[in-house]
Amino acid sequence: MRTTRSRRRLGSPEDRATYETLHTASLAGRALRRGLDEESAERALKHLRALLGSPAVVLTDTERVLATDGTRVRAEHAWDLARRVIEHGATGAFRTPTARHPHAIVAPLTVEDAVVGAVVVFADDTSAGLARATDEVARWVSAQLELAELDRSRTALMEAELRALRAQISPHFVYNSLGAIASFVRTDPERARELLLEFADFTRYSFRRHGEFTTLADELRSIERYLVLEKARFGDRLQVTVQVAPEVLSVTLPFLSIQPLVENAVRHGLERKAAAGQVVVLARDSGTEAVITIEDDGVGEDPDRIRRALSGAVRESVGLGNVDARMRAVYGDAYGIVVETERGAGTKVTVRIPKYAPGTER
Incomplete structure (x- = not known):
């Protein structure tokens, strides 16, 4: 007598692809929610490269390259491309004949309408799809950075309110308590x-x-x-x-x-x-x-x-x-x-x- 076990269904290939994309994005989001610095860029970048499927990706702030992931790229070359986009605030496509990969798409990162950095995507060839994907990833990264900024603002506000609260309650209570203690x-x-x-x-x-x-x-x-x-x-x-x-x-x-x-x-x-x-x-x-x-x-x-x-x-x-x-x-x-x-x-x-x-x- 033989028994058969039904194999657990994991969903269609489209379902699995959607799950993996969302999971990869969530991993990058955890790092970016602390803000944009070298550590968060380093932790997020491999997940962003997986989302884009490109051979190399670079993240910068407005002053320097923060992290690179993928096949080796020259940081100074990536920064030169990022700087141009940061100055103009719009996504751009570039030919890079002296680089290992001959094409690059660069999209700005913005927080409250201010450019705070750029994502540089290197590729062997360009397409409208990769350009749209780069732009959407940059928008998503920008949203995570805005949430990080809101978290910092909320924390600063709470700390200020707590200081104000201490200032309110302390004099009245301290004087009365010390007076009561002195009476005993x-x-x-x-x-x-x-x-x-x-x-x-x-x-x-x-x-x-x-x-x-x-x-x-x-x-x-x-x-x-x-x-x-x-x-x-x-x-x-x-x-x-x-x-x-x-x-x-x-x-x-x-x-x-x-x-x-x-x-x-x-x-x-x-x-x-x-x-x-x-x-x-x-x-x-x-x-x-x-x-x-x-x-x-x-x-x-x-x-x-x-x-x-x-x-x-x-x-x-x-x-x-x-x-x-x-x-x-x-x-x-x-x-x-x-x-x-x-x-x-x-x-x-x-x-x-x-x-x-x-x-x-x-």
Whole structure:
């Protein structure tokens, strides 16, 4: 008795060719997303040559040859061709009788309408197809370089916003915390020592210089230190509840994205309230997302003022617009913070964070 096994179908030749082309492009894209330099050009070039099927390909910036791949070509000859195209900003075809390959097609690389380099493709003969392919590859490389530039801009913006946020929160909190600690130095030295250690750990976290992202667990630990210091100042006037689902502790999120919201609840919600107040911090698991809410029963706020704070027109609500802008920059507009408030009715801020998002590694 014989059994037969059906061979696994890998698709038509056209399907396989499409897959290989896309896979090759993705390999080149990974290198180019870091920008255009010698290392990225070296890593990307062999994949670009595979896409073009040419014997030799060269990548340049606006000053020099960055990398070559394929049969040996003279860098100075390739640069002379690239320089001409960089000056005029248009794809050109050239005869190269003194080179190993008698033809070359050169296409400019552009970022935001500025020429940043060129791709030089050497061939034994030219065709309209190779010219179109070179032009399309140059456009695709340019798109990857524009994405790299956007990534750099986003990173620079986030760093600037983080510096602004630190500048906003630090003076107010530092002065009040040190005042609270000083009040215990004579009456309860051990309590003062504990608070001073909490203050040191809090500031060490808040002013750390590495990484745009942190875990929810680390952010919540810093929030707990902050609330311990505020309770030392407010005494029984401040009641705190923190409830966290263990499943979301490892979720990665932008550094200092929850802590300012808690400080906002204490500073603007409860500080102006005559009676005792409560802050509740909840973090729960919600399928593919972690949902964090910060709620206080303080004095509340005019909803229109909150809208202006989120737009950046009002600066008094510590970090509100800053955090909203950073969340949208990282996760998209669907993940801006949601604020529910009314005069005399307290405030509730909700933040949704995808459990897994590309580019948010610590």
